[in-house]
Amino acid sequence: MRGVVVSKRAYVALGTNLGNRLLNLREATRRLKLLGEVREGLVIETPALLPIENPTPQPAYLNTVVELKTPLGAVELFHQLKRIERVMGRVTTTRWAARIIDLDLILFGDLKLTTPELTVPHPRAHERDFVFRPLRFLGVRL
Numbered sequence: 001m002r003g004v005v006v007s008k009r010a011y012v013a014l015g016t017n018l019g020n021r022l023l024n025l026r027e028a029t030r031r032l033k034l035l036g037e038v039r040e041g042l043v044i045e046t047p048a049l050l051p052i053e054n055p056t057p058q059p060a061y062l063n064t065v066v067e068l069k070t071p072l073g074a075v076e077l078f079h080q081l082k083r084i085e086r087v088m089g090r091v092t093t094t095r096w097a098a099r100i101i102d103l104d105l106i107l108f109g110d111l112k113l114t115t116p117e118l119t120v121p122h123p124r125a126h127e128r129d130f131v132f133r134p135l136r137f138l139g140v141r142l
Contacts (some may be wrong), residue, residue, distance in 0.1 A: 006038060007069040010077055011140060012106040013122075013131050015065050017048055018100045020036065021062040024088070028101050029066060031084045035077065036070030042137035046130045051096045058098045065134035074108040078118045082107060106131060107140070 012032065016024040025043065032038050041064045048058035070077060080102040088101045106122045113120045124129045126142045135142065 007071050008074075008109045008111075009107075010068045010074070010105060010109070011135060011138070012066050012068055012081065013102075013104040013106050013125070013134075014066065015061045015102040015104075015130065016099050016100060017061040019051075024064055024101050025064060028084060028103060031087070032066060035072060035080055035092055036068050039138065041065040041067070041078045041134035043132055044130060048098070049096055052103075054094065054096075061090075061130065063130035064132065065131060065138060067117040067138050073106065074113055074120055075115075076107050076120060077108070080128060081104055106135070107128055 003095075014028050016028075018024075022043075029038060029040060043062055043064045045133055046061050047064055048061055050056070050058065068077075072080065085101055085103055090100050090102070104122055105120060106125045107111065108120045111120050121142075124133070132142055
Protein backbone atom coordinates (compact mmCIF):
# COMPACT_ATOMS: atom_id res chain seq x y z
CA MET A 1 0.00 0.00 0.00
CA ARG A 2 1.35 3.42 -0.94
CA GLY A 3 1.76 6.18 1.61
CA VAL A 4 -0.08 9.47 1.39
CA VAL A 5 2.07 12.36 0.16
CA VAL A 6 1.51 15.44 2.29
CA SER A 7 2.14 18.74 0.58
CA LYS A 8 3.09 21.93 2.35
CA ARG A 9 2.19 25.37 1.11
CA ALA A 10 5.30 27.46 0.50
CA TYR A 11 5.65 30.98 -0.87
CA VAL A 12 8.67 31.77 -3.01
CA ALA A 13 9.69 35.27 -4.10
CA LEU A 14 11.20 35.56 -7.58
CA GLY A 15 13.20 38.54 -8.82
CA THR A 16 15.27 39.33 -11.91
CA ASN A 17 16.96 42.41 -13.33
CA LEU A 18 19.29 40.99 -16.00
CA GLY A 19 18.53 39.69 -19.48
CA ASN A 20 14.96 39.04 -20.60
CA ARG A 21 13.34 39.54 -17.21
CA LEU A 22 9.89 38.21 -18.12
CA LEU A 23 11.41 35.12 -19.73
CA ASN A 24 13.55 34.60 -16.60
CA LEU A 25 10.44 34.64 -14.39
CA ARG A 26 8.65 32.25 -16.73
CA GLU A 27 11.59 29.83 -16.77
CA ALA A 28 11.97 29.89 -12.98
CA THR A 29 8.22 29.29 -12.61
CA ARG A 30 8.40 26.39 -15.07
CA ARG A 31 11.18 24.84 -12.99
CA LEU A 32 9.22 25.39 -9.76
CA LYS A 33 6.31 23.49 -11.29
CA LEU A 34 8.58 20.44 -11.34
CA LEU A 35 8.64 20.66 -7.52
CA GLY A 36 4.88 20.85 -6.98
CA GLU A 37 1.68 22.68 -7.82
CA VAL A 38 2.20 26.40 -8.53
CA ARG A 39 -0.19 29.33 -8.28
CA GLU A 40 1.30 32.46 -9.81
CA GLY A 41 1.13 35.89 -8.22
CA LEU A 42 1.17 39.45 -9.45
CA VAL A 43 4.26 40.56 -11.42
CA ILE A 44 5.52 44.03 -10.54
CA GLU A 45 8.46 46.18 -11.58
CA THR A 46 10.51 47.81 -8.83
CA PRO A 47 13.73 49.79 -8.66
CA ALA A 48 16.78 47.85 -7.51
CA LEU A 49 17.65 48.13 -3.83
CA LEU A 50 21.14 49.57 -3.60
CA PRO A 51 23.45 49.05 -0.65
CA ILE A 52 25.01 52.13 0.92
CA GLU A 53 28.48 50.73 0.29
CA ASN A 54 27.83 50.35 -3.47
CA PRO A 55 25.10 52.68 -4.79
CA THR A 56 25.95 51.98 -8.45
CA PRO A 57 22.66 52.12 -10.40
CA GLN A 58 21.18 48.83 -11.60
CA PRO A 59 18.34 47.93 -13.96
CA ALA A 60 14.86 47.68 -12.43
CA TYR A 61 13.60 44.30 -11.23
CA LEU A 62 10.60 42.26 -12.21
CA ASN A 63 9.31 40.55 -9.09
CA THR A 64 6.58 38.13 -8.18
CA VAL A 65 5.67 35.57 -5.53
CA VAL A 66 4.35 32.10 -6.26
CA GLU A 67 2.48 29.73 -4.03
CA LEU A 68 3.99 26.25 -4.23
CA LYS A 69 2.31 23.14 -2.84
CA THR A 70 5.18 20.70 -2.49
CA PRO A 71 5.98 17.43 -0.75
CA LEU A 72 9.52 18.71 -0.09
CA GLY A 73 10.64 19.84 3.33
CA ALA A 74 11.76 23.45 3.85
CA VAL A 75 15.50 22.79 3.76
CA GLU A 76 15.22 20.50 0.74
CA LEU A 77 13.10 23.13 -1.04
CA PHE A 78 15.66 25.82 -0.19
CA HIS A 79 18.40 23.66 -1.75
CA GLN A 80 16.26 23.16 -4.87
CA LEU A 81 15.76 26.93 -5.15
CA LYS A 82 19.53 27.46 -5.02
CA ARG A 83 19.98 24.72 -7.65
CA ILE A 84 17.49 26.46 -9.97
CA GLU A 85 19.37 29.74 -9.54
CA ARG A 86 22.66 28.04 -10.50
CA VAL A 87 21.16 26.19 -13.48
CA MET A 88 19.65 29.44 -14.75
CA GLY A 89 23.06 31.11 -14.62
CA ARG A 90 23.01 33.09 -11.40
CA VAL A 91 26.48 34.06 -10.29
CA THR A 92 26.76 35.04 -6.64
CA THR A 93 29.06 38.03 -6.22
CA THR A 94 28.15 40.71 -3.71
CA ARG A 95 25.00 41.24 -1.69
CA TRP A 96 22.28 42.99 -3.69
CA ALA A 97 24.20 42.61 -6.97
CA ALA A 98 22.27 42.49 -10.23
CA ARG A 99 21.10 38.95 -10.99
CA ILE A 100 19.44 36.85 -13.65
CA ILE A 101 17.23 35.20 -11.01
CA ASP A 102 16.75 35.34 -7.27
CA LEU A 103 14.55 32.81 -5.47
CA ASP A 104 13.77 33.37 -1.79
CA LEU A 105 11.72 31.07 0.43
CA ILE A 106 9.39 33.51 2.21
CA LEU A 107 6.94 31.23 4.05
CA PHE A 108 6.66 27.48 4.50
CA GLY A 109 3.35 26.51 6.07
CA ASP A 110 3.43 27.63 9.71
CA LEU A 111 7.08 26.62 10.10
CA LYS A 112 9.41 28.86 12.08
CA LEU A 113 13.03 27.93 11.41
CA THR A 114 16.37 29.62 11.95
CA THR A 115 19.56 27.95 10.75
CA PRO A 116 22.82 29.42 9.45
CA GLU A 117 21.57 29.01 5.86
CA LEU A 118 17.80 29.55 6.13
CA THR A 119 15.35 31.61 8.15
CA VAL A 120 11.61 31.04 7.67
CA PRO A 121 9.54 33.17 7.64
CA HIS A 122 11.90 35.41 5.70
CA PRO A 123 12.98 38.07 8.22
CA ARG A 124 12.67 41.07 5.87
CA ALA A 125 9.67 40.10 3.74
CA HIS A 126 7.35 42.55 5.51
CA GLU A 127 9.73 45.43 4.64
CA ARG A 128 9.72 44.76 0.91
CA ASP A 129 6.91 46.00 -1.28
CA PHE A 130 8.04 43.61 -4.02
CA VAL A 131 7.25 40.71 -1.67
CA PHE A 132 4.17 41.77 0.25
CA ARG A 133 2.24 43.21 -2.74
CA PRO A 134 2.40 39.91 -4.70
CA LEU A 135 1.67 38.02 -1.46
CA ARG A 136 -1.46 40.12 -0.91
CA PHE A 137 -2.50 39.32 -4.49
CA LEU A 138 -2.36 35.63 -3.48
CA GLY A 139 -4.45 36.37 -0.38
CA VAL A 140 -1.61 36.19 2.14
CA ARG A 141 -1.08 38.81 4.84
CA LEU A 142 2.20 39.08 6.71
